[in-house]
Amino acid sequence: MEFCPTCGNLLRYEGGGNSRFFCSTCPYVAYIERQVEIKKKQLLVKKAIEPVVSKEDIPTEAETEAPCPRCGHDKAYFKSMQIRSADEPESRFYRCLKCEFTWREE
Numbered sequence: 482m483e484f485c486p487t488c489g490n491l492l493r494y495e496g497g498g499n500s501r502f503f504c505s506t507c508p509y510v511a512y513i514e515r516q517v518e519i520k521k522k523q524l525l526v527k528k529a530i531e532p533v534v535s536k537e538d539i540p541t542e543a544e545t546e547a548p549c550p551r552c553g554h555d556k557a558y559f560k561s562m563q564i565r566s567a568d569e570p571e572s573r574f575y576r577c578l579k580c581e582f583t584w585r586e587e
Contacts, residue, residue: 554579
């Protein structure tokens, strides 16, 4: 996006043989002398997502009644952690006793 140096409005593009940016409010015009050339293309690689907590982070001593969203079992291990700023509530992480699925509630 380009903005008009005179009045600050968004410049409009007009293509064709004589490409230019022009302001629809004032008489400013900027002619485009050469087109941008892409010299190198690079593929972006998607990074693997690392879990916030691992299986070992949730202790097996603390057990509560929480229905598993995957298998429906009603018991799970849990751990509370402060992972965001101090003025936000802490997050509770659960791990199902039956299928070992891990989920989080805020």
